[in-house]
Amino acid sequence: MKENDFNIRIAGEAGYGIASAGLALAKIALRSGYFVFDYSEYPSLIRGGHNIYTLRISGEQIYSPSLPVDFLIALNQDAVDFNKDQLSPQSFILLNSDKASDSGLSSGIRALPIPLVKIALDNKGSEVMMNNVALGAITFLLKAEFSVLESGIREAFSWATSEIIDLNIKVAQKGFDYAKDNFAAEEIKFDLKKIKAKPRLLLTGNDAFGLGAIKAGCKFFAAYPMTPINSLIVYFAAKAKELNLVYFQPEDEIAAINSALGAAVCGVRSMTASSGGGFSLMVEALGMAGMTETPLVIIEGQRPGPSSGMPTWTGQGDLRFVLHASQDDFPRIVLAPGDVEECFWLMIDAFNLAEKYQLPVIVLTDKYLAESRQSINLIDDSKVEIERGKIVSLKDSLQDYHRYEFAQDGVSPRAFIGQTKEPFFTTSYEHNEAGFAAEDIETRKAMMEKRMKKLETLEKEMSQPIIYGSKDAEFGFISWGSNKGIILEAQKILASQRIKTSFLHLNFLNPFPAEAVAEFCQDKQVLLLEQNISGQLAGLIREKTGLKIKDQFLKYDGRPFYPEEIADKVKQIL
Amino acid sequence: MNFKTKSKIIWCKGCGNFGILTALQKAFEQLGLNSNQIMAVYGIGCHGHMANYLRVYNFEAIHGRTLPVAIGAKLANKELKVIAIAGDGDQLGEGGNHLIHASRKNPDITCLIHNNQIYSLTVGQASPTSEKGMKTKTTPQGVVDPQLNPLALGIASGATFVARSFSGDIPHLVNILTQAINHQGFSLVDILQPCVSLNHTNTFTWYRERIYKLEETGYLPNAKNLAFQKSQEWGEKIPTGIFYQEERLTLEEQLLPDKNEILAKQPLETSIKKLLSEFQ
Numbered sequence: 001m002k003e004n005d006f007n008i009r010i011a012g013e014a015g016y017g018i019a020s021a022g023l024a025l026a027k028i029a030l031r032s033g034y035f036v037f038d039y040s041e042y043p044s045l046i047r048g049g050h051n052i053y054t055l056r057i058s059g060e061q062i063y064s065p066s067l068p069v070d071f072l073i074a075l076n077q078d079a080v081d082f083n084k085d086q087l088s089p090q091s092f093i094l095l096n097s098d099k100a101s102d103s104g105l106s107s108g109i110r111a112l113p114i115p116l117v118k119i120a121l122d123n124k125g126s127e128v129m130m131n132n133v134a135l136g137a138i139t140f141l142l143k144a145e146f147s148v149l150e151s152g153i154r155e156a157f158s159w160a161t162s163e164i165i166d167l168n169i170k171v172a173q174k175g176f177d178y179a180k181d182n183f184a185a186e187e188i189k190f191d192l193k194k195i196k197a198k199p200r201l202l203l204t205g206n207d208a209f210g211l212g213a214i215k216a217g218c219k220f221f222a223a224y225p226m227t228p229i230n231s232l233i234v235y236f237a238a239k240a241k242e243l244n245l246v247y248f249q250p251e252d253e254i255a256a257i258n259s260a261l262g263a264a265v266c267g268v269r270s271m272t273a274s275s276g277g278g279f280s281l282m283v284e285a286l287g288m289a290g291m292t293e294t295p296l297v298i299i300e301g302q303r304p305g306p307s308s309g310m311p312t313w314t315g316q317g318d319l320r321f322v323l324h325a326s327q328d329d330f331p332r333i334v335l336a337p338g339d340v341e342e343c344f345w346l347m348i349d350a351f352n353l354a355e356k357y358q359l360p361v362i363v364l365t366d367k368y369l370a371e372s373r374q375s376i377n378l379i380d381d382s383k384v385e386i387e388r389g390k391i392v393s394l395k396d397s398l399q400d401y402h403r404y405e406f407a408q409d410g411v412s413p414r415a416f417i418g419q420t421k422e423p424f425f426t427t428s429y430e431h432n433e434a435g436f437a438a439e440d441i442e443t444r445k446a447m448m449e450k451r452m453k454k455l456e457t458l459e460k461e462m463s464q465p466i467i468y469g470s471k472d473a474e475f476g477f478i479s480w481g482s483n484k485g486i487i488l489e490a491q492k493i494l495a496s497q498r499i500k501t502s503f504l505h506l507n508f509l510n511p512f513p514a515e516a517v518a519e520f521c522q523d524k525q526v527l528l529l530e531q532n533i534s535g536q537l538a539g540l541i542r543e544k545t546g547l548k549i550k551d552q553f554l555k556y557d558g559r560p561f562y563p564e565e566i567a568d569k570v571k572q573i574l
Numbered sequence: 575m576n577f578k579t580k581s582k583i584i585w586c587k588g589c590g591n592f593g594i595l596t597a598l599q600k601a602f603e604q605l606g607l608n609s610n611q612i613m614a615v616y617g618i619g620c621h622g623h624m625a626n627y628l629r630v631y632n633f634e635a636i637h638g639r640t641l642p643v644a645i646g647a648k649l650a651n652k653e654l655k656v657i658a659i660a661g662d663g664d665q666l667g668e669g670g671n672h673l674i675h676a677s678r679k680n681p682d683i684t685c686l687i688h689n690n691q692i693y694s695l696t697v698g699q700a701s702p703t704s705e706k707g708m709k710t711k712t713t714p715q716g717v718v719d720p721q722l723n724p725l726a727l728g729i730a731s732g733a734t735f736v737a738r739s740f741s742g743d744i745p746h747l748v749n750i751l752t753q754a755i756n757h758q759g760f761s762l763v764d765i766l767q768p769c770v771s772l773n774h775t776n777t778f779t780w781y782r783e784r785i786y787k788l789e790e791t792g793y794l795p796n797a798k799n800l801a802f803q804k805s806q807e808w809g810e811k812i813p814t815g816i817f818y819q820e821e822r823l824t825l826e827e828q829l830l831p832d833k834n835e836i837l838a839k840q841p842l843e844t845s846i847k848k849l850l851s852e853f854q
Contacts, residue, residue, distance in 0.1 A: 030854075199854050200854070201850060201853040201854060202853055202854075203853055207853060211846055211849055211850065214844055214846055214849065215844060215846045216842070217841075217842025217843065217844060219837050219840060219842075220646065220649065220650060220837065222646065239849070240831060241831050243831075243844065244831045244832050244835070244837075244840060245831065246649055246829060246830065246831070246837060248645070248646070248649065248829065250642060250675075251671055251672065251674070251675035252671060254639065254642070254672075255639075255641075255642035255645075255671075255672055255675070256642075258635070258639045258642035258643045258646065259642040259643065259645050259646030259649075260646060261643060261646060262615070262633075262642065262643035262644060262645060262646025262647040262648075262650065263646040263647065263649060263650035263837070263838075264646075264650075265633060265647065266613075266646075266647050266650035266651045266654070266838045267650065267651075267838040267839075268650040268837050268838045269842060270646070270650075284636055284639075285636065285639065288635065288636050292633075378850070379850060381846055381847070381850070386842050386843065388842075416838060417613055417631045417633065417647065417651070417654070418610070418611075418613065418631065418647075418650075418651040418653065418654045418838065419651075419838065419839075420610060421610060422609070422610060423609045423610050423612070423629060423630050423631040423632070424631065425625065425626075425631075425632045426631075426632065426633045426634070427625055427632070427633070427634035428618075428634055428635055428636050429634060435632075436579075436581055436626050437623075437625070437626055437634075
């Protein structure tokens with residue numbers, strides 16, 4: 001076990017409230033002053049499969065899950081069998097003795113048997129309440145105050161009757177008492193005693209997207225349910241009434257993007273979201289956003305494919321797809337936030353850039369980033385600026401307004417349908433400045449060039465990627481999107497072993513910061529990491545810089561990288 | 575009000591689309607609308623060329639997707655009169671799913687189907703409304719599928735205004751269009767529109783010999799079962815007029831959080847202090 005850093009895993013059958021128990025535990029740690037990071041794995045089933053929830057708690061800022069698991073709460077036998085390889089000889093198991101035994105564990109691992117089901121049933125609870133018995137026990141073992149758990153349960157069950165809430169608190173208390181009578185808490189070298197800390201936020205990537213979109217002034221969100229963006233939909237829908245927003249549930253993803261586009265041409269900041277499968281259906285309308293120069297934000301939550309693939313797992317296999325989706329060329333922006341904080345801030349950028357350059361902005365996330373919670377310092381939203389770009393309004397004289405007027409920077413002044421004195425014309429056909437269909441050679445060439453010019457203009461004011469770690473390191477990581485936090489953690493491990501590294505994190509993938517990447521690669525050995533089988537970023541770097549990155553660590557098993565395996569990989573190749 | 579543009583019209587001489595364009599312009603005039611109060615969303619097909627001829631806010635979308643674009647626009651700015659203008663292949667083939675759900679959701683939008691029973695812009699393939707047995711370029715032995723019935727589909731899916739008219743009878747079409755646009759809710763108008771170049775079966779003469787007006791028979795469009803039954807009539811006699819009409823809350827009335835405000839005119843600045851505090 002690392003000092004001041006503790007990994008708790010709850011494992012058992014789907015449908016046993018593992019996610020809600022996990023959230024309650026995360027909130028206990030957060031409110032006791034600790035940093036937390038959680039990560040869930042579950043199959044695409046409602047009941048019966050094996051679910052795990054892992055919570056990492058630390059006194060210091062943390063950026064990803066880590067291994068080994070220090071404390072396993074095993075609700076059934078599968079929980080022991082499937083997770084024992086990720087325990088260390090110093091780990092503990094809180095073992096549900098009603099459903100599991102400790103036979104076959106490596107030596108050193110300490111089992112703490114507790115009859116979770118029996119305790120729940122003896123106290124007039126139901127079997128499913130065993131998770132709260134376990135929470136009570138772990139609260140004692142980590143020396144946290146029961147009152148913090150109690151308020152956590154009240155919050156988690158805010159939808160329930162006071163009878164149900166009281167019953168859940170009662171069984172948790174019984175679990176706490178059982179642990180007190182039978183186990184020695186001091187054996188566990190980690191505790192959750194309250195420490196002084198500034199208040200923090202506990203957010204998933206989806207939460208941060210929701211907050212960012214709302215802060216950016218997004219008022220129309222159309223999305224068809226699909227893992228892993230469902231919690232974003234639920235959040236936006238829940239806040240719609242209170243904040244004067246519209247969540248529109250369409251019949252399919254085609255209607256999702258087309259309705260968002262319809263709202264956008266009328267001047268509303270609009271967004272849609274899906275995973276790769278749903279995005280596939282959106283592609284034709286993506287091209288229409290490009291051709292009609294309509295600002296639109298599209299969130300694409302990656303999961304392993306192709307086709308239905310592994311719906312509840314993670315991956316980064318859609319980079320090439322979103323870069324090239326649709327027929328012919330048009331400018332688009334592709335962003336890939338690295339953590340929940342970037343999810344918030346890049347959402348603001350996404351809406352500003354979409355309007356400033358009148359084009360679709362695709363924001364790539366993945367199941368790991370979308371659903372994992374990270375504690376972060378409070379967001380200072382007073383720094384948010386809304387930039388709408390060139391807008392003409394009713395006040396302006398629009399006698400000769402042409403929607404697609406040629407402009408030096410490629411950006412024609414935009415007007416909103418329904419808000420001008422005279423109507424104007426918008427079309428998915430190639431068109432002239434006035435928006436009438438046109439196919440003559442001159443117009444076609446000029447319009448293609450005008451649209452593509454926007455990307456050149458943008459490139460000039462694009463911010464450069466951030467490099468983390470030692471400037472003078474001879475070894476560097478290159479990666480994109482949600483691997484950021486995991487690589488930062490790997491850098492910490494390597495630094496503790498006196499291996500200096502630097503890390504170029506790419507969250508802006510189109511336009512591509514070719515110069516910065518080429519410069520980074522110049523004077524060091526580089527390891528590229530991404531979660532797909534073909535090295536999509538590696539290919540992109542080759543295309544944009546001519547550089548071939550030899551050392552690649554590619555993972556495509558549906559699981560995120562772990563910092564420990566990255567550190568091991570570096571030591572192998574150095 | 576002038577609803578004409580200066581663009582040269584490139585429809586075939588005698589095309590049924592001319593009648594629809596004229597009728598729409600007259601209907602807008604009769605309703606006293608200004609050109610900046612109307613948004614027309616088009617699909618792709620011969621009908622879509624109207625985006626260059628009708629002077630309102632035109633948005634020529636992609637094939638089959640008029641309705642979702644129209645719904646998004648209507649939710650964004652409920653003061654706009656939004657008209658979705660589609661073809662038969664467009665709305666009933668590629669856009670069929672959207673028609674079902676728009677009927678169900680009841681946005682205050684008018685959907686026109688320029689129904690010429692053939693794919694004309696691609697020069698003569700069978701469409702969902704081509705008659706069984708009709709020989710086209712893709713059905714050299716004759717169409718094998720039964721004809722899709724847009725009126726029956728609309729009624730069954732919950733459309734609150736379902737009508738049929740004929741592009742060869744402009745006064746009737748103007749009358750139907752004004753009522754459809756005035757209707758609060760989703761109005762579906764199937765417009766029989768002869769294609770003079772590619773459909774040599776369903777011609778102006780063919781329609782004129784068969785069409786009769788429901789309103790002249792004492793028919794009342796207020797009973798769903800009867801409307802459904804009436805929508806099945808096709809062949810020797812083809813009814814036109816309003817088949818069905820009912821009042822129901824619109825999508826905007828139910829979904830827009832503030833009934834008095836236009837979403838597109840709301841300030842973008844929002845405080846998220848309270849939202850953030852919920853994550854502490």
